[in-house]
Amino acid sequence: MESLKLLAPLAWRNIWRTPRRTVITLIVVSVGMSSILLFAAFLEAWAASSRDRTLTLLTGSAQIHAEGFLDDPTVKRMFDEPSGALADALQDSGISGWAPRLIVPAILQSEYRTMPITLVGVSPAHERAVSVLPGNVVDGNYLQDPADPGIVIGRKLLDHLKTRRGKRVILLAQAADGSLAERSFTISGAFAGDSAIEEQFVFVGLQVAQGMLGTGERLSEIALRVEDPEALGPIVERLRHAAPGLDIRPWKELSPLAAAVDETMGLMIYIWLWVMFVLIAFGIVNTQLMAVFERVREFGLMQALGMKPRAILGLVTLESGILVGLGVLIGMAAAVVAINSVTDGIDISFFAEGAAMVGAGTMLFPEIDPARIVQLSFVVWALGVGVALWPARKAAKSSPMEAMKHVS
Amino acid sequence: MCPERAGTRNRIARGQPEGALRERSPLVSCRGLIKTYVQGAIEVPALRGVDLDLARGDFATLAGPSGSGKTTLLNMIGGLDRPSAGDVVLDGRNLATLGKAELAELRLHRIGFVFQSYNLIPVLSALENVEFILRLQGIAPRERRQRALEALADVGLEGLEGRRPAHLSGGQQQRVAVARALVGRPAIVLADEPTANLDTRNAEELIELMAALNARLGTTFLMGTHDARVIARAQRHIELTDGRISSDETRPAG
Numbered sequence A: 001m002e003s004l005k006l007l008a009p010l011a012w013r014n015i016w017r018t019p020r021r022t023v024i025t026l027i028v029v030s031v032g033m034s035s036i037l038l039f040a041a042f043l044e045a046w047a048a049s050s051r052d053r054t055l056t057l058l059t060g061s062a063q064i065h066a067e068g069f070l071d072d073p074t075v076k077r078m079f080d081e082p083s084g085a086l087a088d089a090l091q092d093s094g095i096s097g098w099a100p101r102l103i104v105p106a107i108l109q110s111e112y113r114t115m116p117i118t119l120v121g122v123s124p125a126h127e128r129a130v131s132v133l134p135g136n137v138v139d140g141n142y143l144q145d146p147a148d149p150g151i152v153i154g155r156k157l158l159d160h161l162k163t164r165r166g167k168r169v170i171l172l173a174q175a176a177d178g179s180l181a182e183r184s185f186t187i188s189g190a191f192a193g194d195s196a197i198e199e200q201f202v203f204v205g206l207q208v209a210q211g212m213l214g215t216g217e218r219l220s221e222i223a224l225r226v227e228d229p230e231a232l233g234p235i236v237e238r239l240r241h242a243a244p245g246l247d248i249r250p251w252k253e254l255s256p257l258a259a260a261v262d263e264t265m266g267l268m269i270y271i272w273l274w275v276m277f278v279l280i281a282f283g284i285v286n287t288q289l290m291a292v293f294e295r296v297r298e299f300g301l302m303q304a305l306g307m308k309p310r311a312i313l314g315l316v317t318l319e320s321g322i323l324v325g326l327g328v329l330i331g332m333a334a335a336v337v338a339i340n341s342v343t344d345g346i347d348i349s350f351f352a353e354g355a356a357m358v359g360a361g362t363m364l365f366p367e368i369d370p371a372r373i374v375q376l377s378f379v380v381w382a383l384g385v386g387v388a389l390w391p392a393r394k395a396a397k398s399s400p401m402e403a404m405k406h407v408s
Numbered sequence B: 001m002c003p004e005r006a007g008t009r010n011r012i013a014r015g016q017p018e019g020a021l022r023e024r025s026p027l028v029s030c031r032g033l034i035k036t037y038v039q040g041a042i043e044v045p046a047l048r049g050v051d052l053d054l055a056r057g058d059f060a061t062l063a064g065p066s067g068s069g070k071t072t073l074l075n076m077i078g079g080l081d082r083p084s085a086g087d088v089v090l091d092g093r094n095l096a097t098l099g100k101a102e103l104a105e106l107r108l109h110r111i112g113f114v115f116q117s118y119n120l121i122p123v124l125s126a127l128e129n130v131e132f133i134l135r136l137q138g139i140a141p142r143e144r145r146q147r148a149l150e151a152l153a154d155v156g157l158e159g160l161e162g163r164r165p166a167h168l169s170g171g172q173q174q175r176v177a178v179a180r181a182l183v184g185r186p187a188i189v190l191a192d193e194p195t196a197n198l199d200t201r202n203a204e205e206l207i208e209l210m211a212a213l214n215a216r217l218g219t220t221f222l223m224g225t226h227d228a229r230v231i232a233r234a235q236r237h238i239e240l241t242d243g244r245i246s247s248d249e250t251r252p253a254g
């Protein structure tokens, strides 16, 4: 403690002996630090966007299918409406909603065009508890109930079919008995999602779809929503236990891409941290080596006067610690200001194609957990001080005889 | 750090009961000192067998041609470097038996240094430079400040306590160095060419100052120097030639 009282003011003054060099070092460290934090915030926003898209657009947190449906999603692979143990398990308080669906590949025809699509029969009230799409109708209305005779299709698909709300379209699909089912619908609304979903999915009432395809009250999918990520695993386990014959999977298995994005982001943040850290390390080691070489005689003097090599090591390490610490604080402050200035989101639609490929939306909302800021900053600071031990050890090795050397 | 320091103080204190014997024994005793610098394949003999005793209170100069070994001898006595052969006993302790950290402790408590130049820590004021020693010694703040101010007053630097070395003249810097060398109450002050960078007036003032402090405090001084003014003021004069003592005269005080 007493030695810190001796060393701290000395370290602080030594840092400002060469203000230019100190300022340059501070710039290098703070730019590196803020870029690490900004990159982390951006990547985390990206991962969150991709995760949210998976979770809230259509997939939900987990899904139930008949065995084999995911490999061969046809009208043959279906299961009965939940009852008994499965119905009970779906009452779990951790499940905020679940939506029964009938899903088949189909063809949709307008006056001008024919497009292959995926038909989804939905129960609107249930659907709203799982997916944001019912709330994303930008033109007209969503379906009212499972018997609603209308059809809701994506904005993009509407364009492709060169048709509009209120017009009629014809739906063709293979029925449960193998025959070709055909029925005409009036377009009651168009939804906005991302372009892949807008192009692919078409929604009709569940009962209407079941009637058209002759499936009775059978389903091809139940999507469910779980708010707490921690609770998802145990819930999936309980559902599996309740319905051993069904294929029940969490979103990470259903959407490996989104899961991979989620997991790679963490790795990328650390790669960037290392890249920036190498820059910071060069800056700090270079500065401190210069500072030490210039002061060999002074370190010798201090040792001649009775200061121990350990105290010299402490002095130079303290200088590095203050220098890197200041740089880290400045970088941290700059990053926080920058992140807070874009809380309205960054529009990345200028490369939306690329963004869509890795599953993100076109708006990113960078934000960063204060605990994470502190954690990353501390890692950079500790590593910075760590590499600066090298010049500090050089300083501690200065000989006390340096003080006796004649100059001039 | 502090327990170690206390330990050393105790060790030093424990030597005191034999004070009567120690008063008669020399403060510094060099026996058969040999120092050979090895530079690659070349061996440079700097000291070729020096026997030297310094009594308590000696005010001695060490002269000799350039390269005769003055600085080398001061390094050995000050525990800054180790001899190739022979022993230095300072204040009853054989330096060869001390480790690096113990030597640092010994320098801190028993030896004051005045170097030729760049004596002071540039980022510290005159007062802080003097206090530096007392801080290392672990002296409490109040006493530390008091003693440092007194030491600076002793060398005639009242009013300049807050100045950094860059804002002091060469003569003033050397005075601060003398104050710092004495403030820790060492047994001996070792000075190497303390006046070499000073003009005549400043050199004379500095040497008068050291002589006065020697007389008043009884601190032993050993000064390596070429300076005739310094040598003239010395009570004992030692000449080194080619790494050996070629003459050693003690003049009657006066």
Ligand SMILES: Nc1ncnc2c1ncn2[C@@H]1O[C@H](COP(=O)(O)OP(=O)(O)OP(=O)(O)O)[C@@H](O)[C@H]1O
Residues within 6 Å of the ligand: A406, B037, B038, B039, B044, B045, B046, B064, B065, B066, B067, B068, B069, B070, B071, B072, B073
């Ligand atoms: N670190 C060293 N490495 C090699 N040789 C050295 C070293 N220090 C001193 N010497 C040599 O040892 C001899 C004695 O040097 P020293 O510095 O003790 O002489 P000096 O009497 O102090 O000379 P000066 O009056 O020039 O200061 C010289 O020949 C010198 O070149």
Ligand SMILES: [Mg+2]
Residues within 6 Å of the ligand: A406, B070, B071, B072, B192, B224
């Ligand atoms: Mg010399």
